[in-house]
Structures are given as C-alpha cells and as structure tokens.
Amino acid sequence: MKIGERLQAIADMVPVGVTMADIGTDHAYLPIYLISHSIIARAIAGDIHQGPYLSAKNAVAAAQLEELISVRRGNGLEVVRPGEAETVVIAGMGGLNIIDILRSRPEVTATLKRLIVQPMIAASTVRMWLQTNGWQILNEQLVQEDGKLYQIIAAEPGESQPLEPILYEIGPLLWQSRHPLLxxxxxxxxxxxxxxxxxxxxxxxxxxxxxxxxxxxxxxxxxxxxxxx
The missing domain is CATH 4.10.860 (DNA Excision Repair, Uvrb; Chain A)
Structure with missing residues (x-):
C-alpha cells in the first residue's frame, strides 16, 4: 500500500510497537499502512462522520485487518478509552479543532505518550497550547504535496521553555534545523x-x-x- 508524502511523514513519527489512535481517520490509510508494515501493534481508527467511518471499515475489511484495527464512529477522543492508546494522530484539521479535541477528553490526553498533529491552519496556536499544557515539541516536519505545504508536529509530555514569539509561527525545530522547505x-x-x-x-x-x-x-x-x- 502506497501513501502520500504527508501521511508518510506522519507515519515516520509514530513509535514502533505502540497502539495508535488515528482521529479523523477518513479511509484509515494511515492505520492500515502502519499495521501492514509491522510498525505498530494495534490501531484505533476514529471518525465522527458516517461516510468516512464506513469507508474506513470497508478498507480495513479489504485489508483483512479487523482484528488489529478497531474502526469506531465518534467525536474526537470519545472513541478512545484512557490508557488504551499510547500515541494519537490528529491530522488534516484546523488548529483550534485539534485543541478542542485534546481539551474535551483530558482523562485520555493525560495518558498519551506521544501526540502527532498536522494542523491545516493555526499551527502557531497549537504550538502555544502544547507549550503551556505540559507538552514538549520533539519533532517538526514540512512536507509539500500537490502544491500545498503541510506542517507536522510531534510532542511528548514534558516541560519546555517559552519560545521567541515568532517561532510559534515558524516552528522552533524547523528553524533550528533550517529545514529545506523553511x-x-x-x-x-x-x-x-x-x-x-x-x-x-x-x-x-x-x-x-x-x-x-x-x-x-x-x-x-x-x-x-x-x-x-
């Protein structure tokens, strides 16, 4: 199974052997890829909308991965029980929506060991939220796909110092590494x-x-x- 550069960059940030929850999974391409390549142990594929939920169920069934990927319909982290997943991916949503999802189930968010987000807009607001809520940014990537530039951020629990204000916009690790697309x-x-x-x-x-x-x-x-x- 081939995935695009955006999903590949997200997949590269997922730790090996974890249970991952993909929130807003759409066709469940990311969980299917990660399971098929033996990168993760299990996955939860969640989507609030009926169409994407059914598409994900059909894709998982076609890949014969129903025992390893649980497809669930629900709003945000409502599909995940506390401690059920170590890593959560929330990609392709607005930054404020991502923050709302993380705030809505603090009992789930508090048990996560890694968070991977790909905000379509308001990435600076997401970075500020992470920094002020006990998350440390450990990896940032830029990916250009179909003429659009995407920012991908991976964070883990930990304290971090406030940034130079403009680096919330740019991305501190993107700046530090002088990313090729910077x-x-x-x-x-x-x-x-x-x-x-x-x-x-x-x-x-x-x-x-x-x-x-x-x-x-x-x-x-x-x-x-x-x-x-």
Whole structure:
C-alpha cells in the first residue's frame, strides 16, 4: 500500500510497537499502512462522520485487518478509552479543532505518550497550547504535496521553555534545523500576513487597532528571519 508524502511523514513519527489512535481517520490509510508494515501493534481508527467511518471499515475489511484495527464512529477522543492508546494522530484539521479535541477528553490526553498533529491552519496556536499544557515539541516536519505545504508536529509530555514569539509561527525545530522547505514556509507566512494587513487597510478603525499592530510586528519579524537564511 502506497501513501502520500504527508501521511508518510506522519507515519515516520509514530513509535514502533505502540497502539495508535488515528482521529479523523477518513479511509484509515494511515492505520492500515502502519499495521501492514509491522510498525505498530494495534490501531484505533476514529471518525465522527458516517461516510468516512464506513469507508474506513470497508478498507480495513479489504485489508483483512479487523482484528488489529478497531474502526469506531465518534467525536474526537470519545472513541478512545484512557490508557488504551499510547500515541494519537490528529491530522488534516484546523488548529483550534485539534485543541478542542485534546481539551474535551483530558482523562485520555493525560495518558498519551506521544501526540502527532498536522494542523491545516493555526499551527502557531497549537504550538502555544502544547507549550503551556505540559507538552514538549520533539519533532517538526514540512512536507509539500500537490502544491500545498503541510506542517507536522510531534510532542511528548514534558516541560519546555517559552519560545521567541515568532517561532510559534515558524516552528522552533524547523528553524533550528533550517529545514529545506523553511524559506518557502516563511514566504507563505509572509504572503498570508500581507494579505490580512491589506484587507484591514480599508478600515481606519482596523488600521489603528491592536490587532493590526500585532500583525504588522509579526510580519516584520518574519521578514527579519527570512534575511537570516
């Protein structure tokens, strides 16, 4: 079974021999790949929507992996019992949604040994949440697939020091390692912020707001980081 570069980068962060829960599993491609390659022992594939849930069940059945992959329908971590999985993957969702999922079942989140997230937006908010809630970022990757850039973050329980504010946007380990896609990543962040500021520029009230100044300062910090590459 072949998986795309995004899922492969996530799979590479999953520890060997664990039970993994894939939240928002869609077709269960990730659990099937990990089980088929003997990387993990067991998997839980969860999805809140009926269509993806049925697709996952059919895919697992076709792969003859029903005994090793439990497909469950439910909202977020409701499909996982405390201590049932050591690793949780939450990929392809907005950052605020990821945080809500982790907050909603603290009794499950507290038992996890590794968390792998791939936020579609608001990755900086996810990094801030991890840092202030007892999680240490241990790995970060950038993957370009079908013309889109994805950020993938792996964290484990542990204390971490507050970051330079702009590194919540960039990613501290992406910056530290000078990831090959780092320049493209920073340029995408710059383009996005310029667009936000341009939209706000049409309103005098917005231009004089604290939010406008925050975005303008963030843009300058990103441009300064770009010159260091």
């Amino acid at each position: 320049l493209l990543h920073i340029e995408e962040l710059i383009v996005h912020l310029r667009g936000v500021l341009a939209a706000m520029a049409g309103s005098a009230e917005a231009v004089h707001s604290a939010k406008y100044r925050e975005f303008a300062d963030k843009l300058k910090d990103l441009e300064d980081k770009r010159t260091c590459l």
